[in-house]
Amino acid sequence: MKKCFWALLCLSLAAPLVHADAGDIKARQQYMKDWRGLNKKMGAIIKKSDAQSFPAKEFALLAVQLNETANEPWQHYDADSRGEGSDAKAAVWEKPQEFQAAIKRFTDAAAELDKAAKTGSYDAVKVSFGKVGQSCKACHDKFKD
């Protein structure tokens, strides 16, 4: 009993410090995983569709999720969230303006895709989806190991 008490106390004292960082890293990685899932689903729909068969509503539901979370991960990159368990490059913190520019390229692309999806135009969606993919990759090339 006594041992358990001390173990719990130590845990509760140590946890907030550890969690501040681990929490941010996990949170931002979780958004990225969600986006990978959305991207896979959207890519599969585009691949198996044409202008006639395109399931516009189904696609729009995915695009809106990407757009609505497009600004979420970036608050989890504060100065003390560098470190172990993260694939973020030092450039995130050393070149903040370039990181912001990469974020903007992505959020613009996600907004454009959402808009295109709402029009239901297969061709517009295809072009915008391509731009989203490029914006993911452009950021990863510079800012992710």
Ligand code: HEC
């Ligand atoms: C502005 C930069 C930026 C954009 C835009 C971006 N990412 Fe990322 N992504 C990162 C960084 C940085 C990491 C590493 C995060 C970490 O480990 O701390 C990452 C990690 C990931 C991971 C790995 C997550 C894990 O399991 O650890 C996946 C998957 C991913 N991104 C997918 C995407 C997809 C899909 C998009 C576009 C829809 C996207 N990313 C857009 C910067 C970006």
